[in-house]
Amino acid sequence: MENLNKELCIKCGVCTLNCPLGLIEIENYPEIPEDAVDFCVQCGHCMSICPEGAIGSPNSGGRVNGSFHITPLEMGLHMKSRRSIRNYSDKPVEMEKLEKIFEIIRYAPTGNNGQPVQWTVINDPEKVNQISTSTINWMREVLKGESPFMVPIEPLVEAWDNGMDSILRGAPCLVVAHAPSDKKSALTDGIIALTHLDLLLPSFGMGGCWAGILNIVCSQNPSLKGLMGVPEDNTVIYPFMVGYPRYQYQRIPERNQPEIIWE
Ligand SMILES: Cc1cc2nc3c(=O)[nH]c(=O)nc-3n(C[C@H](O)[C@H](O)[C@H](O)COP(=O)(O)O)c2cc1C
Numbered sequence: 001m002e003n004l005n006k007e008l009c010i011k012c013g014v015c016t017l018n019c020p021l022g023l024i025e026i027e028n029y030p031e032i033p034e035d036a037v038d039f040c041v042q043c044g045h046c047m048s049i050c051p052e053g054a055i056g057s058p059n060s061g062g063r064v065n066g067s068f069h070i071t072p073l074e075m076g077l078h079m080k081s082r083r084s085i086r087n088y089s090d091k092p093v094e095m096e097k098l099e100k101i102f103e104i105i106r107y108a109p110t111g112n113n114g115q116p117v118q119w120t121v122i123n124d125p126e127k128v129n130q131i132s133t134s135t136i137n138w139m140r141e142v143l144k145g146e147s148p149f150m151v152p153i154e155p156l157v158e159a160w161d162n163g164m165d166s167i168l169r170g171a172p173c174l175v176v177a178h179a180p181s182d183k184k185s186a187l188t189d190g191i192i193a194l195t196h197l198d199l200l201l202p203s204f205g206m207g208g209c210w211a212g213i214l215n216i217v218c219s220q221n222p223s224l225k226g227l228m229g230v231p232e233d234n235t236v237i238y239p240f241m242v243g244y245p246r247y248q249y250q251r252i253p254e255r256n257q258p259e260i261i262w263e
Contacts, residue, residue, distance in 0.1 A: 001024070001029070001030055001031055001032060001046075001055065003047075003055060003056045003057075004029060004030060004054060004055055005053075005054045005055070006029055006054075007054075008052045008053060008054035009029055009030065009050075009052060009054040009055075010051075010052055010054075011026055011029065011030070012051065012052075013026055013030075014049055014050065014051060015030050015045075015046035015049065015050055015055060016030060018045050018046065018049045019045060019046055020041065020043060020045065021036075021039055021040075021041070023036045023037075023039055023040055024046060030046070030055075041112050041113040041114075042113060043113040044056070044061075048061075048064075078199070078202070078203075079199065080252045081202070081249070081252060082198060082199055082202055082207075083207065083249045084207075084208075084209040084210070085169075085171075085207035085208055085209050085241070085243065085245045086169045086209060087169065087170070087245065087246040087247055088169065088170055088171050088172055088241075088243035088244060088245065088246055089243070089244040089245065089246045090172075091172075091243075091244040092123075092125075092172055093123055093172055093173040093206065093242060093243060093244070095123065097204050097206070098121060098123060098173075100204070101197065101200060101201070101204060102119065104196075104200055105193055105196045105197050105200060107196075108189075108192050108193040108195075108196040109189075109192060110185075110189040110192070110193075111185040111188065111189060112185075114183065114185065114186075114189065115189075116179045116180065116183040116185070116186040116189055117177050117178075117179055117186060117189050117190045117193050117237065118177075118178055118179055118180075118231075118234060119175060119176065119177060119178070120175075120176040120178065120228055120229040120230055121173065121174075121175050121176075122173065122174040122175075122176070122228065122229065123172070123173045124172075124173075125170075125171075125172040125173075128168055128171055128172065128173065128174045128241075129165070129168075129170075130227065131167075131168060131174065131214065131224065131227055131228060132160075132165050132167040132168045132214075134223070134224060134227055135167045135213070135214055135217050135221075135224065136156070136157055136160045136167065138217060138220075138221045138224075139153045139156060139157050139217070140157060143157065150216060151213065151216065156213065166213070167211070167213050167214055168211060168214065168241055169209060169241055171208075171209070171241035171242060171243045172242075172243045172244075173241070173242040173243055174211070174228070174239055174240070174241055174242070175194075175197065175208075175239070175240045175241075175242050176228050176229070176230060176236060176237075176238075176239045176240070177190035177191075177193060177194050177236075177237040177238050177239075177240070178190070178230045178231070178234040178235060178236050178237055179234060179235060179237060180233055180234055180235075181233055181234060181235045186235075186237065187235075187237055190237030190238060191237065191238060194210070194237075194238055194240050197240060197242075198210075198240070201242065205244060206242060206243060206244055206245070207242075207243070207244075207245045208240050208241050208242045208243070209240070209241045210238065210240055210241075211238070211239040211240060211241055214239050215236070215238055215239055218236050218239070219236075
């Protein structure tokens with residue numbers, strides 16, 4: 001390994017055991033055989049797990065603080081308390097906070113460490129409102145025709161006419177995950193990244209909601225993709241509303257018991 005510091009390496013073999021594809025061999029020092037180098041997905045696990053800091057640039061990404069521990073109670077409460085936010089305060093979403101958020105969610109896992117997910121952030125209430133408006137206008141056209149839509153859209157249009165945005169809920173910011181259309185596994189990666197976003201937002205005092213209706217309409221009306229600033233060659237993975245909640249949830253609602261087959 002060209003990035004190995006031989007003075008620090010104690011040949012413990014931990015890197016070998018934790019390489020996802022088992023590419024690292026130890027004869028003298030840890031080494032990826034030449035014919036296997038191209039299979040390395042650059043996940044950084046060898047660098048990250050080396051107890052001696054002998055691989056790569058061990059200080060570039062920050063150290064894991066061994067004494068830091070979130071209890072199941074704390075983590076469970078955090079995860080159960082996350083809610084879909086449908087009423088947003090007028091407080092704008094700060095760009096610095098968005099930058100910090102993306103700095104964290106870029107660590108979400110991706111298949112083969114492919115990291116294919118790209119983002120468009122529309123942090124402008126007026127532009128977000130334009131997207132809702134276009135969605136509703138498209139629905140009006142659909143209603144004029146014969147073909148039924150997969151969700152009942154009359155109530156959504158009616159609500160809009162009565163001043164209620166059921167599409168993007170008046171959110172000040174819309175985050176759109178997308179990826180180059182030829183990256184087939186990107187859909188799963190994008191949904192995982194958005195789930196990280198969903199869980200992260202409350203720690204910044206914010207919240208969000210999956211924009212499922214917009215997502216369905218996007219799949220039928222390509223012009224929305226352009227309006228959302230998604231590059232032509234990319235496929236929309238999912239849009240997600242972001243903002244400061246207008247109201248605070250006080251209790252955790254009931255959910256079904258998990259259906260599990262224990263074998
Ligand atoms: C894939 C997906 C799409 C969704 N689309 C919408 C949507 O378009 N509008 C909306 O108000 N809520 C939407 N939701 C929120 C769900 O209604 C919500 O997650 C569910 O009612 C449970 O509430 P909770 O998220 O607060 O636990 C969506 C959620 C998911 C996971």
